Amino acid sequence: MPLDAPRRFIGSALVAVGLVASTHTAAVASPVTLAADASVTVAALPSSTTFTQLSGLPQDTDTYGKLSGVVVHPGRTVAVYAQAGGKPVATLPATQLGSQTWVPVVEARKGWYRVLLPSKPNHVTGWVKAAGLKKARSRYRAIVSLGTKKLTVMNASKKVGTWSVAVGGPETPTPVGRTFLLALMSPKDKAAYSPLIMPLGTHSTTLDTFGGGPGTVAFHGWPDPKVFGQAITHGCIRVPAPALKVLAKLPLGTPVLVTP
Known part of the structure; x- marks a missing residue:
């Protein structure tokens, strides 16, 4: 999860x-x-x-x-x-x-x-x-900078957009390195915290499991915008609604790079 x-x-x-x-x-x-x-x-x-x-x-x-x-x-x-x-x-x-x-x-x-x-x-x-x-x-790339807490989406050499995001906290950091968009999921619960979940091909380095799942890292939204720009998650990358819409249009397998 x-x-x-x-x-x-x-x-x-x-x-x-x-x-x-x-x-x-x-x-x-x-x-x-x-x-x-x-x-x-x-x-x-x-x-x-x-x-x-x-x-x-x-x-x-x-x-x-x-x-x-x-x-x-x-x-x-x-x-x-x-x-x-x-x-x-x-x-x-x-x-x-x-x-x-x-x-x-x-x-x-x-x-x-x-x-x-x-x-x-x-x-x-x-x-x-x-x-x-x-x-x-895929002409696209998603780049997450843990230092600046920014997400940038590129279409070849053209910047699609940059947004402040929330990343993993000190005890549950977001894993670094290159990975990819693995899937696109829609919660059955319409009142869920995010209308879309985008699991990546990487896992938490500090949590073996989370919520009954294998500790899969994902892009997803968050209802409280105050979290963006902070290192407070369990490893996932919380993104604002405009970024979520852009990510949802990227082809599966699109490269994702997480830098320190």
Whole structure:
């Protein structure tokens, strides 16, 4: 769950997450070909979602580097490899949190892409085969400066807007580095604190769980404008209504950079 979700929203969000989880469970029995001479079920490998922790995969070492904007989407569950041509160690589902899974490319080789993954630990990456993936490019970037407590959205070299935001407090800081827009969620509770929640592909570094969820960091609104410009959240980034409208129009997989 997003780190700042008040209890009145958590129930509705958990229902939505439960539906997503049920869909994945139903798909477990479907065989997925992971190598030329092997076919296994999805259940044999961990699924790369915001709820899972993976091991044996490479880290993103260019933490503050500018991503190209190239994003890919698996039309069905695909295998994730620690190295191109190696053995599969996880899978990447076609959907999660009610949205299509779009992940940014950090490295490309012939027939392969290394992508940022939404699982723990933060900055985990994996290789996926290019064949069968949908490919697109996002011209947008969202940049969050923890020092100035500002959010800037760029469209290529053009600034779309800059806004004061609330970021993580000293004991629950917003994690730094490059990540991406993972999903777009609408609370079922119309009286919720934000009309939209935009989970990112990163998690709190100090909270293992929050409100029954995995401590996923998210963009979301907040009803009290006094919070903007302060470091007071549990790690999420609270944004004013105009910024929320802009973020909601960005393609999934759009790069997000959080700087100190």
